[in-house]
Amino acid sequence: MKDTVLEMRNITKEFPGVKALDNVTLEVKRGDTHALVGENGAGKSTLMKVLSGVYPYKTYDGEILINGEIATFHTTRDSEKAGVAIIYQELALVKDLNVAENIFLGKLHQRGGVVSWDKVYFEAQKLLDDLGVEVDLSKKIKDIGIGQQQLVEIVKALSVDADILILDEPTAALTEAEVELLMEIIRKLKAKGVTCILISHKLNEVMEICDRCTVIRDGATIGTNDISELDEDKIIKMMAGRELTQRYPDKTAVIQDRVMLEVKSLCKWSKEDDSKKILDDISFNVKAGEILGISGLMGAGRTELLMSIFGYMKGRQEGEIIIDGEAVKISTPKKAIELGMGLVTEDRKKLGLVLIQSIVNNATLASLKKVSRNGVLNADMEVHETNKFVDSIGIKTPSVDVQVQKLSGGNQQKVLLARCLMTKPKVLFLDEPTRGIDVGAKYEIYTLMNELAAQGTAIVMVSSEMPEVIGMSDRVVVMHEGEIVCEYSRNEVSQEKIMLYASGGCND
Amino acid sequence: MIKLNFKKNISAFIMLISLVVIAAVFSILSDGIFFYPRNIAMLARQTTIVAIMAIGMMFVIVAGHIDLSVGQMMGFAGTVAAVLQVWYKWDTAPAIIAALFVGILGGVWHGYWVAYRKIPAFIATLGGMLIFQGAKIGLGKSMSIAPMNESFAKLGQAYIPAYIGWIIGSIAVIAMIISVIMNRRSKIKFNFQTVPVGVDIAKTIGITLVIFVAVWYLNRYQGIPMPVMIMLVLALIFSFVAKKTILGRNIFALGGNFEAATLSGIKTKMNTVIVFVISSGLAAAAGIILTARLNAATPAAGDGKELDAIAACVIGGTSMTGGVGSIPAVIVGALVMAALDNGMSLINLETYWQYIVKGLVLTFAVWADTMSKSRSE
Incomplete structure (x- = not known):
């Protein structure tokens, strides 16, 4: 019987208005490759962020035990020290530095402030050889493929002697051959005794490589089983098995x-x-x-x-x-x-709103012609037009002069919708x-x-x-x-x- | 609401207070000379050139760029006007139009490289700065070109007669009253809440007082200096552009969030070009006034002035990350810079000290602004 390397007990994490995790429990055995599956928004990434210290200790309820001891991570550095490494979907590599520099970023071998480049390359090569990864150390990250970048991330994570490696959808952007290589590496890690937590949507991969599988749904744990007890159909059922209650208005x-x-x-x-x-x-x-x-x-x-x-x-x-x-x-x-046509973008802060401007200015941005004459704006008309939407779609605000960055996410989304609807798409x-x-x-x-x-x-x-x-x-x-x-x-x-x-x- | 407005105006208050402090300090140190009508007229004139450049610079910075070429553009345009008039005997009007045209072309040049060829504005205008400097020296054959026609020199040297000053002041007051009334009417038409009549009346009386006191004070010397009048008109026009037109709104939007502006159907490239045209065009206007004031174009004209323009913008609360700026505040920023120059010269502070003091004031002004903003978050 293998002992437990990681246990997350009754984790509850709330955001304003949303309970992202509700009493989630996750138990991972040493040396296992453990799958964490669930549909988008089920809370997988939030759970991993709790584990890696992105959400500091005490901003959530429940406790994390690593090797049986309670862990209190305040930053991601704390979790790294405890041997937890996480590889996100969006890679965190410096594109203009080469592979070796990226692997040891922030911890280059040095003597008296001078980098010992020979040692850096020697150690980096050793890490690559251990995993059987073939990458040219002197190549810049931007010059190698996305699959190889993924591998570099893994090597980087292992350079700090991680005991627990979390991979967040590592194969989403990889080709068939790259996926195969990654699978091979995960097997090698397993042989070396590294525990992996694999977040994936690709159930065939999960079936192929994992030992155990935890399913999360709506921020709650549905169950943890040995892979031998499961098949793809069963997992899908567990992921989707919610009763669809009246969460959607009837369409007339x-x-x-x-x-x-x-x-x-x-x-x-x-x-x-x-x-x-x-x-x-x-x-x-x-x-x-x-x-x-x-x-x-x-x-x-x-x-x-x-x-x-x-x-x-x-x-x-x-x-x-x-x-x-x-x-x-x-x-x-x-x-x-x-x-x-009208478009409400997925990333309202980056692509949608001018955050430092008021609700009015944001709402009228795509219809300035409508609230002006000969290029001269009519401020009262702008407020008038905006007020119509504030009422009809229920933007909650004391005044339309409020900066949109002070609004809640839902109200920001409505301002963006108002802009779009004002053009009558x-x-x-x-x-x-x-x-x-x-x-x-x-x-x-x-x-x-x-x-x-x-x-x-x-x-x-x-x-x-x-x-x-x-x-x-x-x-x-x-x-x-x-x-x-x-x-x-x-x-x-x-x-x-x-x-x-x-x-x-x-x-x- | 009142609280919100107050927060919005904190930086404006800080700026006005620092202006008052600077004036008070120099007044004491200069035994009151600082406030002599003659010196105030001088100070107003000194403010104009930087202020005009700073108006253009504000648009560039609000759009999220920078224009390092305005100093040299000012020198170059001034030289163009002088060469055409002194060597080629052009009349004043065509010489001015030609100089402005040079400014507009320069803006199109920068705008093209920044908007369509994606060169960072810092580099594109650094290149422009060197090009215009070369053009200025080459065109003027490294010498001072003088004298200008009397009609030209008037632009920089003349004073508006006292009675016309009063007429202009009165027109300004009447225009303001009309706009206040129209504003109220429009609010009523849309069924909005209007501010109490008393508040509007008090505001109107206050501004009227400021206008008349300014006219009276400048009239105690020789009247409103012509370049100051030009500057005020330009400030009024571009303040209107910034606040009340689609163009202005587009510029603020693309500086506030470029992607959002693009996705809202704003022609971001064309607007970027326009921003550089405004900046270069106003720099050329400043150059014309400088040439008129000196009654000559000199090879060193405009050297380093881009930094004064940027400093005026920054002191005036323009955000270097784009999206935030106001023309009245930028004019006060220019006034702060000019007051420092003027006051330090009055008390015969050595030149090297003047640089150091200006540098310190710039740093502290921005620090105070950042502090007040982070506190109001």
Whole structure:
């Protein structure tokens, strides 16, 4: 019987208005490769952030035991010292430094402040050889592939003698061959006695390499089993097995026959690398009054699809876009807006709002022509127009002069929606419309979506929350690696089907 | 609401207080000479050139860029005007138009490289600074070019007669009253709450007083200096552009969040070019006034002035990260810089000390601003 290396007991973590983790328990045995699975937003990443000290000790309830001792991590450095290393989905490497420098970043071998480069390269090479990784140490990170970067991250994590290595969706961006290599390395680590926690959506990988598996759903532990007791179907059931209660308002809007947006054979190539196809032969349409959900894993190309149609994403593009029966060429967002499209971006702080400006200024930003005459703005008209939306979509604020950075996430999202709606779009793109906002605000946004559909707006919603896609969409398409792999109507769709196609399980 | 407004205005208060402190200190140290009408007129004139450049610079900084070329652009445009008038006998109006045109071209040049070729503004305008410096020296053949026509020199040297000063002051007051009334009417039309009539009246009386006292004080010497008048008009126009026009809103938005501006359908590239055109154009205007005031174009004209313009913006609370700035505040910033120059010369402080003091004031001004902001968070 193996002993327990890590135990997380009754972890509860609350954000304002949201209980992200509710009494989660995780027990990992020494030397195991332990899978942590659950749909997006289930709380996997939050749990790992608690473990690695991103959320400091005492900002959560419950306790963490490492080798039987209570751990109190205040920073990620504390957790590193205790032997916990984490590799995030977004890699944390310095692109302009070479492989060896990155491996020992912050802890270069030195004597009296002078780096002993020979020692650095010697030690780095030793680490690589141990794992059987072949990378040129003197190459810059930006010059090696994403798969190799992933390996460098792992080597870097091991350079501090980690006992517990957490891999957050390490294979999401890798090719088949790279995945195979990574699997091989995880096996080697296991042989050396390193405990790995693998967060993954790819259940075939989980089945292949892991010893045990914990499923999380809605911030709670569903169960931990030996892999030998499980199969993919069972895991999917555990992940999705929630009762869908009335979390979504009933849709009363009638789908009209009028096709508002039609995309035919859209292909898109990367701006940086013209040989890399981001979107492959995408075709779909949305009718007036219809809500089309786009589901898929991170990196499947959903945001890229919206951004390409909206004229924001640069790079070679082929295919046809037809808006309300008229073939159009959209080269800039300005053009898209003029043609009656609206986009609410997934990243409201970075791509959406001017945080230092007021609600009014943000709301009117895309419709300044409407509130001006000959280029001169009418401040009262701006407030008047904005107030309409403050009332109709329920932005909670004492005044429209408040800076948007002082608002809650849900209200910020509504300001962004207000900006979009002020342009009276015929086709509305919503990219993760309810990310990071509380349950109440979510319901309000769903209601608003239904109202817009009832007014004849065609809505395309990208969402990583499967229940949301299923609860809100008239039709669902699933994307995988830049392609649409399947389409279901409201009646046919299920979480199991989406998950199967999203993870590339069915390629026919 | 009142609390919010107060927070918003904290930096403005700090700036005005520091201006009062600076004036008081120099007044004492100079035995009151600082406040002599003649010196105040001088001070106002000294402020103009930096203030005009700083107006343009504010737009550039708000848009998230910087323009290091304005000093040399000022010298170059002034030289263009002088060469055309003194050597080629051009009349005043065409010489001025040509100089302004040079400024606009310079702005298009910078805007092109920054917006369409993605060169950092720091580098693009550093290049422009060297190019204009070379052009200035080459065109002027390294000598002073003088004298200008009387009509040209007036732009920098003339004073507006006392009675016209009063007329202009009165027009300003009437315009202000009309705008207050229109503002109230518009608010009522949209069913908004209006501020109590008393507040509007008090505000109007206050500003009227300030305008009339300024006119009276300047009239005690020779009247409002012509360049000051030009500066005030430019400040008024560009303050309007910044606050009340789509163009201004677009510039603030793209400095506040470039991606959000693009996704909202703002032509970010074109607006970036316009920002540099405003900056270079105003630098050329400053150059014309400098040439007029000196009645000559000199090879060293404008050297280092870009830094004064940037300092005026920063003292005036313009955020170096973009998205925040106000023209009245920038003018006060320029006034602070000019008051330091003027006061230190009055008390015969040695030049090297003047640099050190200005450097310290700049640092402390920004520190005070940062402190007040982080506290109000």
